Amino acid sequence: MRASEPFQFETASYLIRIGNHTACNLAEMQKGLEECSDGSIFYHTFQSLGRHHFLTEGFSNDFAQWALSACNRPVLAEQLASLDIRDYVSLAELRSDLRRVVSDYCVANPDQATQTAFETFFFCETVEEEVALPLQAWTLEEFRDCISHLPHASLQFHFITSRLRLQLGTNDFSYWLAKDLGQKELARRLDQIDVYTNTLDSARTQIVELVERELHR
Amino acid sequence: MTQVQTEVVTNRLDDYSTLLGSEEIAELRALAERVKGRSIQMVNSTSVGGGVAEILNRVVPLMEELNLSVKWDVITGGEDFFAITKAFHNSLHGEPYGLSDQSFATFLAYTEQNRARLQFDADFTVIHDPQPAALVDSGPGRKGHWIWRCHIDLSHPNRRVWDFLAPFVNRYDAAIFSSPSFARQLPIPQYLFYPSIDPLSEKNRELEPEVVAETLARFQIDSRRPILTQISRFDRLKDPVGVIRAYQLVKRYFDCQLVLAGGGAADDPEGEIVLAEVREAAGKDPDVHILDLPPWSALEINALQRGSTVIIQKSLREGFGLTVTEGLWKKKPVVASAVGGIPTQVIHKRTGLLAHSVEGTAYQIRFLLSNPAIAQKLGEQGREHVRENFLIVSNVRRYLTLFLHFEQKA
Numbered sequence: 001m002r003a004s005e006p007f008q009f010e011t012a013s014y015l016i017r018i019g020n021h022t023a024c025n026l027a028e029m030q031k032g033l034e035e036c037s038d039g040s041i042f043y044h045t046f047q048s049l050g051r052h053h054f055l056t057e058g059f060s061n062d063f064a065q066w067a068l069s070a071c072n073r074p075v076l077a078e079q080l081a082s083l084d085i086r087d088y089v090s091l092a093e094l095r096s097d098l099r100r101v102v103s104d105y106c107v108a109n110p111d112q113a114t115q116t117a118f119e120t121f122f123f124c125e126t127v128e129e130e131v132a133l134p135l136q137a138w139t140l141e142e143f144r145d146c147i148s149h150l151p152h153a154s155l156q157f158h159f160i161t162s163r164l165r166l167q168l169g170t171n172d173f174s175y176w177l178a179k180d181l182g183q184k185e186l187a188r189r190l191d192q193i194d195v196y197t198n199t200l201d202s203a204r205t206q207i208v209e210l211v212e213r214e215l216h217r
Numbered sequence: 218m219t220q221v222q223t224e225v226v227t228n229r230l231d232d233y234s235t236l237l238g239s240e241e242i243a244e245l246r247a248l249a250e251r252v253k254g255r256s257i258q259m260v261n262s263t264s265v266g267g268g269v270a271e272i273l274n275r276v277v278p279l280m281e282e283l284n285l286s287v288k289w290d291v292i293t294g295g296e297d298f299f300a301i302t303k304a305f306h307n308s309l310h311g312e313p314y315g316l317s318d319q320s321f322a323t324f325l326a327y328t329e330q331n332r333a334r335l336q337f338d339a340d341f342t343v344i345h346d347p348q349p350a351a352l353v354d355s356g357p358g359r360k361g362h363w364i365w366r367c368h369i370d371l372s373h374p375n376r377r378v379w380d381f382l383a384p385f386v387n388r389y390d391a392a393i394f395s396s397p398s399f400a401r402q403l404p405i406p407q408y409l410f411y412p413s414i415d416p417l418s419e420k421n422r423e424l425e426p427e428v429v430a431e432t433l434a435r436f437q438i439d440s441r442r443p444i445l446t447q448i449s450r451f452d453r454l455k456d457p458v459g460v461i462r463a464y465q466l467v468k469r470y471f472d473c474q475l476v477l478a479g480g481g482a483a484d485d486p487e488g489e490i491v492l493a494e495v496r497e498a499a500g501k502d503p504d505v506h507i508l509d510l511p512p513w514s515a516l517e518i519n520a521l522q523r524g525s526t527v528i529i530q531k532s533l534r535e536g537f538g539l540t541v542t543e544g545l546w547k548k549k550p551v552v553a554s555a556v557g558g559i560p561t562q563v564i565h566k567r568t569g570l571l572a573h574s575v576e577g578t579a580y581q582i583r584f585l586l587s588n589p590a591i592a593q594k595l596g597e598q599g600r601e602h603v604r605e606n607f608l609i610v611s612n613v614r615r616y617l618t619l620f621l622h623f624e625q626k627a
């Protein structure tokens with residue numbers, strides 16, 4: 001079956017820009033979350049998931065990791081880490097929830113809010129440059145073959161960060177499968193793959209397996 | 218002004234495919250296509266020796282292979298100039314600056330000499346470190362984009378020297394630092410570029426097990442017992458005596474050996490003193506191997522790292538710590554101090570273990586020796602972390618992305 005429109009694979013190359021905000025305690029983290037750029041929220045949540053794509057233990061969210069390792073606040077760390085980037089279609093919503101979690105914690109534990117962290121948190125931000133790859137898929141077979149040989153950055157671009165671009169609560173792959181290939185069930189199953197407990201490579205393997213299963217049906 | 222011909226490097230971009238995957242190299246080529254034909258000028262203060270020259274020797278040919286036109290220039294100066302820039306270097310790391318105000322005038326006079334010999338006509342001019350920093354062109358006919366790549370830690374500079382240099386730095390279009398903690402509040406954008414190692418270099422390439430075994434045997438190190446290794450200059454800031462104390466604590470539980478390998482003692486008076494202190498601290502313990510290696514020992518260092526059970530980097534202060542990167546790349550479990558750029562590489566309990574004291578270092582080493590499966594997993598994850606962030610190809614990619622970003626903005 002041929003899609004109505006091809007899937008055009010792209011990739012993104014990222015620069016890390018060092019921001020002007022730092023946090024030495026939880027109160028400063030709360031302020032930083034209010035004032036930092038959207039690019040900074042993206043870098044420390046969506047982008048950090050890709051940066052540590054080969055790890056499955058620990059927190060991929062930089063704010064959570066800092067709360068744990070630099071502040072020794074495991075409860076706060078777990079609360080921050082539980083904010084699932086799949087639930088957000090805008091960085092403003094994600095920022096709002098991050099800020100609320102830290103703020104609530106500081107209100108409940110005022111003595112901990114100004115305790116100096118073991119390490120300073122440096123707010124950074126992502127600068128993204130998109131680059132088209134010479135890869136296109138018209139069919140499910142072509143899609144599977146391209147996914148098998150996709151660079152990590154491209155996989156992350158289409159499977160994780162695309163949620164923000166689309167603002168539809170789904171990823172590029174699922175969107176194309178459902179819209180242009182009529183594969184709604186396959187699209188749904190792809191979107192269920194847990195990006196937190198998988199590495200990018202194991203997520204890729206699962207995508208390929210799901211597509212193969214569909215091809216052999 | 219000297220234009221540098223890069224060393225004869227036989228490695229081509231495709232040679233990195235086996236380590237990174239052909240798709241990653243293809244992606245790099247797609248990115249490079251967007252800035253194809255642009256001219257790049259790299260300027261630093263030496264063509265041989267030191268980490269910057271080592272990186273440029275690899276980055277320049279790879280950029281040329283990607284169809285960029287790259288020129289690498291090295292500034293020249295008398296002994297007085299380099300005495301001043303050495304004092305700058307130390308004071309930017311926080312040491313007092315003992316030279317007179319005349320030194321600033323001398324620095325600027327040499328800068329003008331170099332400017333007169335140089336042609337600045339590239340699309341992107343990348344000036345490395347403080348020595349050539351004042352070359353930045355601020356005239357009305359300024360061509361291209363100017364980038365200052367600072368390889369040193371500027372977090373606590375000597376105020377007098379920084380006040381002198383800052384007006385020049387502020388004229389650049391952007392600055393690049395190796396860690397967010399090394400940067401300063403500047404009015405120009407600042408970017409994070411990690412330092413990098415070349416996985417195909419003599420110090421990092423794969424070695425046959427026989428080479429590793431032969432090297433250990435040559436230094437009379439027993440390959441059947443655990444080997445703890447720190448590779449570093451004999452410098453107090455690397456805390457070699459602290460490493461011996463940590464080893465002695467570990468030795469109460471494990472029949473292990475310690476290798477302290479480094480160089481720099483021959484031409485560094487303080488290095489000789491530290492080496493003597495290290496030898497005294499080691500006493501007559503036959504399991505402590507203190508190796509004062511010459512600068513051309515890349516292969517030996519590679520073999521020692523590969524033959525080790527645990528790699529240690531117990532620095533008291535550190536720049537980025539590329540010896541940690543080298544250890545991680547070789548899938549070794551690393552125990553290191555949480556200073557400088559080390560925590561960027563050693564993510565505690567994920568790509569290695571961090572420690573903050575002699576006792577902590579000893580405990581983490583014991584933990585790894587007791588749990589080889591965890592040690593192996595940390596090593597494997599450490600290698601992935603390096604593959605993703607700290608290899609020379611990533612460095613090239615960041616430069617390409619920066620160039621593309623500037624063009625998009627323009």
